[in-house]
Amino acid sequence: MTLVAPDPTRTVPLPLREQADVRDRWLTQRLLDLLPGLMDRAGIDLWLVVGREYNEDPVLATLLPATWLSARRRTILVLHRSDDGVTAAAVSRYPVGQFLPAWSPDAGGRPPAEDAQWAEVRRIVEQAAPQRIGIDVSADFALADGLSHTEHRRLTEALGPWADRLVPAEDLAVGWLETRLPEEIAVLDRLNRRVREVVEEAFSPAVLTAGVSTGTDLAWWLRQRLSDLGVEPWFHPVVDVQRAGVAPRCEQGALLPAVPFDVPVEPGDLVHCDVGLSSLGLKTDSQRNGYVLRRGETDAPAGLRQALAVGNRLQDLTTAELVAGRTGNEVLAAVRCAAAAEGIDGDVYSHPVGVHGHGAGPAIGRWDDQRGVPGAGDRVLHPDTVYALELCVRVPVAEWGGQPVRMALEEGVALTEDGVSYLGDRQTELLLIPDA
Template sequence: MSKWVNLGVVAVLGLSLLTTNAEEYRQGVEITETPKVLSHRDRVEPVNRILKHRLDHLLPRLMKESDLDMWLVINREYGEDALFYTLVPEPTFAARRTTLLVFAKKANTVERFSVSRYDIGDFYKSRWQGGTVDQQWDRLAEIIEDYDPKSIGINVSEEWALADGLTQGLHQKLLKHLPEKYQKRLVSSEELVIRWMETRTAPELEVYPQIVKVARGVIDEAFSNKVITPGVTTDQDVAWYIRERFEELGVKPWFQPYVTIQRRGDENEPNSPFFGKGNRTIEPGDIIHTDVGLCYLKLCTDTQEMGYVAKFGEYEVPQGLVKALKVGNQWQDILTAEFKNGRTGNDILTATHKASKRQGINSSTYTHPLGFVGHAIGPTIGMWDNQGPTPVKGDWKLYPNTGYAIEGNVKVSLPEWNNQLIQIMLEQSAVFDGEQVIYLGGRQTEWHFVR
């Protein structure tokens, strides 16, 4: 029997993705149950297979495009470069002592190895026989002289945290042992790091829907009578249910889930960035919202969805709310239609604002890259506290096969609440394939209805 759960529309077996309807996959499907997840032991094989594919096929292309002949990723135990964990196989919990990873371009391939006390599985065989720390650094310098690279990338960056993982102490160690000739060839690997972090490969895209559906499935559980008893359950109860459910499944939340409540009669400032309050007991007639993120198989999700709690004698979601969610989906469509290869994040943001205004939608856009971490690197498309251009990060261009949290909100008047302004906050994990945006695990097009 397969170790993977059958998802109905999407079944993942090994690393094979099956879809019965491409349009249904692109636009989204209803979540009916939370997928099962692999045991930690059974995750090792697919994670390492994905990593090998990235190292063998993606890295050579990115090093060539970044014009780097060699790349050094230098780590100390418990003070690792965050990038380290995207490069090493499972199960790896830390660097051992000082771990020097070397990637050397050779023709159309990249040789990879370590200059360290220990091999890292079959992925990085060490080219050092052991000795003192100074001898380890001297050995690295010898290897660099043997390859004679014209450009040597190191992870230093003023603007991008994930490309700035080389500590000052290790940088000084490198300079101390490296001949001046090669010190002058050290350059920032910023471009390579960003492209490595943001690019999703075919094997990753085959399993990503499964990961996203775990997050959406837990929200579906949480926003139901299984968890919520109106008049008794608090927003904190629901948030902690989500957190503990993730822990039970063995997936890692990358932030504490939270739940907010909008209620008829709430006084909201129209220009307030967010509506909804916490520390409340959920009552009939409330609008509920959650924001959750998890990481599994080294890939992360970021999801926000909306729910409605029925009043006594109410058997369907009020039509005003149905229309409000459609406006939210309309905003998503406006945003994703502006994703064009080579456009900057700031260009996409400006175009989205103009199109939303033309269609009479009061929206706010704050979409970010998604991948190995939740708030990943790549083009920033607005920020919740800055709806104008974002310097540097917003100027990064859009590339194919990159992941995003399609995040933002719309404000809509609700007739059933005497035209009180409410907020629809949506966020779904997606990938841009170079031509269109595909929702990896579907998107919310209907309300979670707590009957």
């Protein structure tokens, strides 16, 4: 197993230095090709992104060069929209990659360097004379709410009368975070395939031993395997089990797995995992399902296979409604209506994924609330975005005495001008795990 190269057709190892080159090239391309249109769409002609070391604005982290693993002291990035595109300048003690250095603390004189840094921001704003100055504050998206209270106070004090032109940059920040380059989408396709390969290895006799391996064992194996491959998980993997005759547990209002995580997997079990990895500054989020064959079985019971088919059908209904220009809540309502018409009992709780696993952008339901998501669900879908198509269905299984099975599915999908496409291979058949 190897790291993912920027060319999705290759599987050669990609050293960290080459990964940094790719990420920096992507950043340059995004600044040149994406940012002008995003600023125009948001109606912002100057964007200020401010963060301090160890308290970085989430947006700031996506604008820093790959060799910067955090901000340094106070880093202020100024992105000015003009007829020539976007001028990207850094008001920072240290050079910031391809950003134009706009201030040097070693120029001498008074006031102290920190005050001089803010004074330089004021000078740049006065020279640009913007009508709307975007800052990262948002009630609906934590990822677009990165300007801290102290930095907001210092900024407004420094700008004086120009502070009246400060506006939330939520639309711009979300657009920047959710929009993907074609090359990024191609790499996400490869990353999703890599997840599938790792899960197939986990759900095999080489790793899973019936009567011995527990969900906890398999989760830790997945985490260790991804770490060893250099594609770190961004959350601890989850492996849960459903078993005939064992009903799900409910404690303090929370629905828990039917089989406790520390109980060994047995033949006849439905095994499910939720896994996400990180590579090249991008995240994946996907789920897979497998069945542990009983002795003499060559396939999963028809009822379990039907449950997966129903889940696939709900995926079809959802992707049919993923149309640019609709809001997440509109998509959710349309899918639920279509599912009800076909008698499908299920929930949809899909979300953007890319720079962050649970990314900024339109929310399409939540697992614990199918009425729509205020704020985040009211956002409009845009092309060149990637979603984790996450949902579940509940289907009675005849072979289990009519016991309902919760079939949970999650796949990466890209929404482009050409429509919706799956990233990696969509699961349409259960992974079969022989009882060794």
